[in-house]
Amino acid sequence: MGSVGTRRTAVATAALGFLTVAALAGCGGPSEGGAGDRGSGPAEGAGHASATADPTRIPGVGDRYQRLVPTGTRQVVAVYxxxxxxxxxxxxxxxxxxxxxxxxRSWAAHNGTRGWTTDHRENDKRSPVGVFTLSDAGGVLPDPDPAPDTGLPYTRSASFAAPRWWAKSYWHDFDYVIAIDYNRVKGTSPNDPTRPQGASKGGGIWLHMDHGSGTSACVSLPKPAMEYLLRTLDPDARPVVVMGDKARLKA
Structure with a gap:
């Protein structure tokens, strides 16, 4: 990370306007076959450690993905x-x-409308399985972190707003977003359209606000969850997301 003074950015809407279409193509938007709303309260069942579980391991995650969590990581967002x-x-x-x-903490959430994949492709409506760093955030609304110099770099811009030709239930999807570092350049706004692995591998995959059903490939959470994560995730803790369907994660 850079100095404390450079951790946060406030980018004008005009400067990011050209990025909006590329970013939205990879994340959010009306998608067919969505699942019903599961509510916004704490969710039980996934990731609970049993009395005999090893506390040095992330619950429900097998050796393959445990090994991919960096040694210095002290915050993990697990998506089961x-x-x-x-x-x-x-x-x-x-x-x-x-x-x-x-x-x-735990929350009910949604992922890609068609589930999960270990070989994500643009527009496949499946979320990628894996371990990815969390480096940058942004959204339409102001950063909810009262101490922004210690949190993820946050880019506020009206260019994150969902198109108004989408259904109204989707309009607030990108009020808050946290970029998942899949096929993107770390240290840039979540809206940056650069795809290092090529456009066919998809991109623009975020944690963002929930609209009550499946996404294009992102993971969506209730507003209180997004606010909590934005206040809590700390670059010095090297946060990552471990994400996938339960069976693949546990294997």
């Missing part, structure tokens, strides 16, 4: 998809204290 073809998920925030992981 209900099934490989399901749009329903549970998000759990874990924090590391010493060598042990502790469950901080």
């Amino acid at each position: 998809g209900d099934g490989p073809d399901s749009a329903d998920a549970t998000v759990v925030l874990y924090t590391k204290q010493g060598s042990a992981w502790h469950r901080a």
Whole structure:
């Protein structure tokens, strides 16, 4: 990261306007076959550690993905998809204290309308399975973090707003977003359309506000969850998202 004074940016709407279409093509928007709203309260069931579970391991995550979590990471956003073809998920925030992981909060959430994939492609309506860093945030609304110099760099811009030709239930999807570092350049606004692996691999995949059903490939959460994550995630804790359907994550 750069100095504290450079962690936050306020980018004018005009400067980011040309990025909007590219970003929205990868995340959000009306999609067919969405799942029903599961509510905004804490979700139970996914990621709970049993009495004999190893506290040094992230619950419900097998060796393959445990090894991909960087050694210095102290915050993990785990997305447990209900099934490989399901749009329903549970998000759990874990924090590391010493060598042990502790469950901080959990929320009902949604992922891609068609579920999950280990080979994400543009417009496949499936969320990518994997471990990805969380480096940048933004949205239409002001940063909710009262101490923004310690949080993820946040770009506020009206250019994040969903098109008004979308259904009204989608209009606030991008009031808050956290970029998932899949096929993107870290250290840039979530709206940056650059795709290092090429356009066919998709991109513009975010944590964002929930509209009550599946997404194009993103993970959507209730507004209080997004506000909590934006206030809590700390670049110094090297936060990552571990995401996928439960069976793949556990394998």
